[in-house]
Amino acid sequence: MSTPPKIVSPSLSSTARGQLYRAAVVGAATLKGKEVIEMLNERNFPAVDIRLLDDDESIGQLEAAGDEINFIQSVRTEQFTNVDFTFFAADAESTRNNWKRARDAGSAIIDLSGALDEEPGAQIRSLWLERERAAMWQPELQPGPCVVAHPAAVTLALLLVRARKAGAIRSAVATMFEPASEQGQKGMDELHQQTVNLLSFQSLPKDLFDEQVAFNMIARYGRNSRLSLASLEARVRRHYQAIAGTDAPQPALMPLQPPVFHGHALAIFLEMAQTVDQEELSQALAGDHVTVVTAEDDSHPTNVSTAGQANILVSLKSDAARPSGIWLWAAADNLRIAAMTAVECAESMIATRPLGKIQ
Numbered sequence: 001m002s003t004p005p006k007i008v009s010p011s012l013s014s015t016a017r018g019q020l021y022r023a024a025v026v027g028a029a030t031l032k033g034k035e036v037i038e039m040l041n042e043r044n045f046p047a048v049d050i051r052l053l054d055d056d057e058s059i060g061q062l063e064a065a066g067d068e069i070n071f072i073q074s075v076r077t078e079q080f081t082n083v084d085f086t087f088f089a090a091d092a093e094s095t096r097n098n099w100k101r102a103r104d105a106g107s108a109i110i111d112l113s114g115a116l117d118e119e120p121g122a123q124i125r126s127l128w129l130e131r132e133r134a135a136m137w138q139p140e141l142q143p144g145p146c147v148v149a150h151p152a153a154v155t156l157a158l159l160l161v162r163a164r165k166a167g168a169i170r171s172a173v174a175t176m177f178e179p180a181s182e183q184g185q186k187g188m189d190e191l192h193q194q195t196v197n198l199l200s201f202q203s204l205p206k207d208l209f210d211e212q213v214a215f216n217m218i219a220r221y222g223r224n225s226r227l228s229l230a231s232l233e234a235r236v237r238r239h240y241q242a243i244a245g246t247d248a249p250q251p252a253l254m255p256l257q258p259p260v261f262h263g264h265a266l267a268i269f270l271e272m273a274q275t276v277d278q279e280e281l282s283q284a285l286a287g288d289h290v291t292v293v294t295a296e297d298d299s300h301p302t303n304v305s306t307a308g309q310a311n312i313l314v315s316l317k318s319d320a321a322r323p324s325g326i327w328l329w330a331a332a333d334n335l336r337i338a339a340m341t342a343v344e345c346a347e348s349m350i351a352t353r354p355l356g357k358i359q
Contacts, residue, residue: 020048027090028052035339080105124242153239168273172251263303
C-alpha cells in the first residue's frame with residue numbers, strides 16, 4: 001500500500017495562500033475517492049484545504065488527508081462555498097444529486113462517476129491522449145463538467161493510437177474484463193462474500209450483480225441487476241471516440257465480468273493492413289504510461305502486477321493463422337488511472353482560476 005497523502009498544510013502564510021486552492025472530494029470514503037486524495041498529494045496539487053464529503057453511512061469516519069486525520073462530513077450546499085475544484089468519486093446517483101450545488105457555488109466539476117456525459121458543455125477528457133495527439137485543451141472561464149474518461153477507454157485509445165505509427169490498422173477487436181472494483185466497495189464485498197459462501201456451501205448474495213460472479217465469467221448481469229454490460233460497452237465506446245479522435249480505428253468491443261477484484265485487463269487483436277515487425281510495433285507502443293514486457297521480463301501484464309502502478313503493461317503475441325495479425329494483452333490499475341486523469345484534468349483547469357478563492 002502507498003503512504004498516506006500529504007496535502008499542503010493550511011498553516012501557510014497569507015502570501016502563499018493566495019496561490020493555493022480549495023478542493024472537495026465527494027465520495028471520499030469510496031475506492032476512487034481515496035485514490036484521488038492520494039493522487040492529489042503525489043502530484044503536489046496546490047491545495048490548502050481538502051474537504052472530505054460522503055453519504056450518511058460514512059459521516060464521521062476518519063480518513064487521512066495530508067499529515068492530518070480528517071472527519072468525513074455530509075454533502076451539504078455550504079460545503080461547496082469557496083471551493084475551486086470538486087471531484088465526484090461516488091456513484092452516478094450521488095453525482096447527479098449534488099453536482100449542480102457545487103457548480104452553482106462556483107466550483108469546477110471533475111466527474112469520475114460517468115454521470116455527466118450528456119450534460120451540456122461536458123467534456124470527456126484524458127490528458128494522456130491529449131498529449132499523445134497534440135490536441136491541447138482550450139481553457140474556458142466557465143468550463144462545463146470535466147468527465148474523466150473510463151480507464152479501459154484510456155488504455156484502448158492509447159494503444160491503438162500508438163499502434164498506427166507502426167502501420168495501418170485494418171481492424172481491431174477488444175475483449176475487456178471489468179473488475180468488481182469499478183462498482184466500488186459494494187462490488188468488492190459481493191464478490192468476496194460470494195467466494196466465501198461458495199466455499200462453505202451457503203447461498204450467494206446477489207444484491208448488486210444478480211448473478212454468480214465468483215468462480216464464473218459472465219457476459220451479462222442478472223435480470224434484476226441495475227448494472228448493464230451493454231451500457232458499459234456504450235460508455236467505453238463513447239469515451240474512446242471522444243479521446244481517440246474521429247480518425248482512430250473503431251474497435252469491436254466485448255465487455256465481460258470475470259471473478260476479479262481489481263484492475264482492468266484487455267485482450268486486443270489487431271489486423272494490420274500488412275505484416276508489421278513485432279519489435280517495430282513494440283517500440284511504437286512503448287513510451288509514457290505504457291511499458292511493453294517480453295517473455296524474459298520478470299513482470300508480466302496481470303491485475304496483480306499493475307496494482308498501484310500508473311503505467312499500462314502490455315505484451316505482444318503473433319497469430320499463427322494470420323500473418324498480419326497480432327495480439328496485445330494489456331493490464332492496468334483502473335482506480336489509479338482514473339484518479340490520475342482526474343487530478344491532471346484539475347491541473348489543466350487551474351488556468352481558469354488563477355487566483356483561487358482562499359480567504
